[in-house]
Every structure is written in C-alpha cells, then in structure tokens.
Amino acid sequence: MTSIRRQLLLALLSVITLTTLLGALATYRTARDEANAMFDYQLRQLALSFRDQVFRSGGQHNFALDGDAQDFSIQVWRPDGTRLYLSHPRDGLPDKTPLGFATIDTGRGKWRVFGMQQRGQTIQVAQPMHSRDELALAAALRTVAPFLLMLPVLGVLIWVVVGRGLRPLDAVARAVSTRTAVALDPLPENRVPSEVVPLVRALNELLDRLKHALQAQREFTADAAHELRTPLAALSLQVQLAERAPDAAARAEAFGELKGGLRRATHSVQQLLTLARQEPGSGGQAEHIPSPLRLGELVAAVIAAQLPLAEAKDIDLGAAAGSGEDMLDGDEEALRILITNLVGNAIRYTPAGGRVDVASGADESGVFIEVSDSGPGIPAEDRQRVFDRFYRRAQSDEAGSGLGLAIVKTIAERHRATVQLGEAALGGLRVRVQFEPCAASSGPRAFSRAAASLPPGRPS
Structure with a gap:
C-alpha cells in the first residue's frame, strides 16, 4: 500500500539533498574562483619580492620562504635562457612561459604560472592547480557537512510534521466509518483544512x-x-x-x-x-454494450410485435413519415423495451377504432422517437406524476402496473435523452423521446429494409 507520508518524506529529503548538493557545487565553484584570485595575487607578490635580488650562475641563493609559500616553485632565467635559480625541484614543472598569468598543462598536472622580467632576468613563480582545487573542495565540504549531518534530524521532523498534517484525513476516515445505511449524515466541513x-x-x-x-x-x-x-x-x-x-x-x-x-x-x-x-448500478446494464443501431428497425420490429394487440382493438397502428436519419449509439434491448412500453401504453389507452403513429428520425435537436395516439391524453397537471412508479390516474379504467413510463424515463436517462409529453395532432397524447446530438451515430442515412414490414397504407 502506498503511503503519502513515506512519499512526502522521500520527496522532501530528496529535494533537500539535491538542493544541498547543488549548493555545495555552487560553493565549490565560488571558493575555487576566490582561491584563484587570492593565489594569483600571491603569485604576483611572490614574484615581485624577487625583483631586487641578484642571481648569479652557480651561486648559492638561500631565501627564507614562509610555510604558505612552500607550495610555490620559483625559477629565474637569464636572457639567454640559462636557469639561474630553482626553489623547489619538482616533476612536471613548467618551462619558461610567456610573461603574465597563464595556466599550463605539463602532462603531469596543471600549473598556474606568473612571469615577469626584471633587469633582464625572467622571474617565474608557479603553483600546482590541485592545491587550489583541494582548498576549494575543503571549503565546500565545510559548508555542506552540517546540512548532510542534519538529514536524519530533518527526516524525523518531516515525518512528524507530515503526520500532523495528515491528521484531518484520519478524522475524515473515522467520520466516514461511523456512517451506516440508516445514518448517512453529511460530514462536517468545519475545522477541515482547505485542501481537504x-x-x-x-x-x-x-x-x-x-x-x-x-x-x-x-x-x-x-x-x-x-x-x-x-x-x-x-x-x-x-x-x-x-x-x-x-x-x-x-x-x-x-x-x-x-x-x-x-x-x-x-x-x-x-x-x-x-x-x-x-436502474443505474444493476447488473443488467453490463450485459449490453452500446452499439450503432437504427431506430427505424426497432420501431418496425415493435410495431410488428404489437400488431395483434392493435388488431384486437381495431386500432390503426403504423409508422409515420420520418426523416430517415435515425442512427444512434445505444443499448438495443433497452431501447426496444422503451419503444414497446410507449406503443403498448398508446394501444392500451386508445379506444377501439383509434389510431397510433410511431415516428423516428432526426431534427436540429438530435435523434428522436415520437408516439402519438387518438386516445384521451393526459391532462397537463398529471404529466409529471405519470413518471412516478406505480402511479395510475384515478380516471383510468385500464388495468396496468403503473411502471411503463417510469421504465421509459429510466432508459431514456441512461441514454442521456429527455421524455416530453404533449398533445398529439390525432387528439390524444404525444410522447417524444429526444436524444442528445452526441448520441447520434455516423452511418448511411436511409430508412432500413425493416420499413418493408410495416403495415400497408402508411408512409414509410
């Protein structure tokens, strides 16, 4: 299991360590630059201290050099290139170089050299660069060492502070654990950090x-x-x-x-x-994956299945003219149930000898299904209540479960559609299921062959 506290601890310690190392690198470079400037000054001063000295070939020259100058090498040449003096014989000591400051790589290490002429003689003072680097590195380590030694202490402090910061989450978890199926009161928002x-x-x-x-x-x-x-x-x-x-x-x-x-x-x-x-969350929805389909085909299949019921009541049932653009992405079985309930309700409540029209297509609002009948209709004040479960109008003599339109509304909401009730041109109820434009599916735009199975005498 992933721990937020552990992640924060590792992240913060990593950031602190990286920042410390970057600071050490910056300190090292700064110290090296300062050491170079200081030692260059010493090189020049040391060379100037020999300008009044007289060097003779083969003579003994003993100069007192303090401890700080023991790391330097002094060489003196005649104008013809003969070396008159060498303070510290060393391997890889640079030869005579141009006057002024220069950095020389002898193959055995780099040297910082300063040369000047005095009375025809060339005085050259050199210092190995590793001495300067060691001094800069020591300065950087002295700066970084306290921070590195404090990392364990910082880790403990971070662990404690992060733990205190996560206490509100523990409080929320405890509050959620006290909720039951009969006590689902909202969690209090007071004394909760803004992040929670x-x-x-x-x-x-x-x-x-x-x-x-x-x-x-x-x-x-x-x-x-x-x-x-x-x-x-x-x-x-x-x-x-x-x-x-x-x-x-x-x-x-x-x-x-x-x-x-x-x-x-x-x-x-x-x-x-x-x-x-x-219903949302039921296992039945997982059995059907939305796929492209034609509403015209479903309408034709439902009408064919409902024809015996319509003929028994002498009701003229058929498909009204549609736009033909009836492609939709949806659950075919659920939409079949939706259309069946709409057509079945229309047949049940339409008096004998009446008429029921079913249309599907598309307009500027999207794909739609519309069922109209010549029955008594539903008063405007009852049009919202008829979607309630088990609701049946008192004036209705037809037996029913009171669930037909509730099922229609549930399926429509699953498909992001709205159900609208109104007055039909036939004089009865008009039910229109309007799907959002995003539910429309690409494909050929024509009524399918299922229209051939519609009852004769109606436009298809």
Whole structure:
C-alpha cells in the first residue's frame, strides 16, 4: 500500500539533498574562483619580492620562504635562457612561459604560472592547480557537512510534521466509518483544512446520492410489496371461487378470471424486473454494450410485435413519415423495451377504432422517437406524476402496473435523452423521446429494409 507520508518524506529529503548538493557545487565553484584570485595575487607578490635580488650562475641563493609559500616553485632565467635559480625541484614543472598569468598543462598536472622580467632576468613563480582545487573542495565540504549531518534530524521532523498534517484525513476516515445505511449524515466541513474540503464535499455528495438511492430502494420495495399484495389477494380469492363453483360453467368463468389475474400479476412482476435491471448500478446494464443501431428497425420490429394487440382493438397502428436519419449509439434491448412500453401504453389507452403513429428520425435537436395516439391524453397537471412508479390516474379504467413510463424515463436517462409529453395532432397524447446530438451515430442515412414490414397504407 502506498503511503503519502513515506512519499512526502522521500520527496522532501530528496529535494533537500539535491538542493544541498547543488549548493555545495555552487560553493565549490565560488571558493575555487576566490582561491584563484587570492593565489594569483600571491603569485604576483611572490614574484615581485624577487625583483631586487641578484642571481648569479652557480651561486648559492638561500631565501627564507614562509610555510604558505612552500607550495610555490620559483625559477629565474637569464636572457639567454640559462636557469639561474630553482626553489623547489619538482616533476612536471613548467618551462619558461610567456610573461603574465597563464595556466599550463605539463602532462603531469596543471600549473598556474606568473612571469615577469626584471633587469633582464625572467622571474617565474608557479603553483600546482590541485592545491587550489583541494582548498576549494575543503571549503565546500565545510559548508555542506552540517546540512548532510542534519538529514536524519530533518527526516524525523518531516515525518512528524507530515503526520500532523495528515491528521484531518484520519478524522475524515473515522467520520466516514461511523456512517451506516440508516445514518448517512453529511460530514462536517468545519475545522477541515482547505485542501481537504474538496474531498469532504465529494464524500458528502456521494453520501447524499447513496442516501437517495437507498431511500428510493426502500420506497420501491414497499411500493412493490403493496402493489403485488392486491393482485395476489385477488388470485387467492379467485382460486377459492373456482373451488366453490357449483357447476362447470361457473368453474370455467372463475378459471378465466384467474388466468386474467395471473396475466396481470405476471405483467407487473415483469415490469418490476425490467425497471430493476434498468436502474443505474444493476447488473443488467453490463450485459449490453452500446452499439450503432437504427431506430427505424426497432420501431418496425415493435410495431410488428404489437400488431395483434392493435388488431384486437381495431386500432390503426403504423409508422409515420420520418426523416430517415435515425442512427444512434445505444443499448438495443433497452431501447426496444422503451419503444414497446410507449406503443403498448398508446394501444392500451386508445379506444377501439383509434389510431397510433410511431415516428423516428432526426431534427436540429438530435435523434428522436415520437408516439402519438387518438386516445384521451393526459391532462397537463398529471404529466409529471405519470413518471412516478406505480402511479395510475384515478380516471383510468385500464388495468396496468403503473411502471411503463417510469421504465421509459429510466432508459431514456441512461441514454442521456429527455421524455416530453404533449398533445398529439390525432387528439390524444404525444410522447417524444429526444436524444442528445452526441448520441447520434455516423452511418448511411436511409430508412432500413425493416420499413418493408410495416403495415400497408402508411408512409414509410
């Protein structure tokens, strides 16, 4: 497991060490430049101290040199190049060089040399460069050593300080651990550092969403239990009536009612399962990966499946003219359920001899599906409530689960679409599912061959 404290400790110690080393390098260069300037001055002063001396070939020349000058080598030449004096015989000592300052590489090391002429004689003072480098390095080490020795202490201090800085995270973790499914109160934002506030707010938003999800789940379970209790009680009563039927005709009638009740209960359970599978976070969504599809093909397939129900009520069901630009990226099975619920509701609530039109296409707002009928419609004040689960209008005589439009809304939200209710040109309800433009899929722009299976007499 990655530790923030350990990462910060390593990062800060690495930065401090790198900064210290860079400072040591800068100190070394500065000390070397200062040493060069100081030793160049000494070279010149040492050479000037010999300008009044008289050197004779073969003579003994004893000059008192203090300890600081023991590192220097002094040479004196005649004008003809004969060396008159050498203070310290050394390997790799540079020969006679031009006057002034110069840095000479003899192959055995670099020397800093200063030469001058006095009374026809050439005086040359030289010093090995490694002496200057050693002095500069010693100065840099003296500067850096305290910081390097303090690194363990800095590590301990950083560990303690970072630990104190991370205490608010521990407090947030403890506060989250106290939350339960029945106590999802938001985390307090007071006394929280500004850096931790975004985390606390994100957790509060998550807790709020979780709270609403759990509340919706509890309400859904309670509503489902309530809705299923009535048909199950009716089924139990119908079974008793069938058992007590005095003759075959009464028994057949009772069994007919029982079969109808079973169909209604089965439909309600199927709608409940469909809604549960379409809810966010359910396992049902992972089974279907969005892919390019044509709404026209789904419309044709749904109309073909719903034709027997429409013909039983003598309802004219077909596809209205569309733009043909009906390509969409979506979950085909979920959209089939959406269209089936819309068409099924329209057929169920449209009186016998009525008409239901289904259209799909695209406009300036994006791809859409539109279902219109000639039924009684829905009053404007009830158009928002019909999306609630298990809601059924009191004026409606049609039996249903009250979940059809709730399923439609859930699937539409999954596909980033909106569901709009309005008045249809046929006189009844118009339901329009409008998809965002980004959901449109590229592909050929033409109605598919599925239009050939639509009922005759309608434009395709």
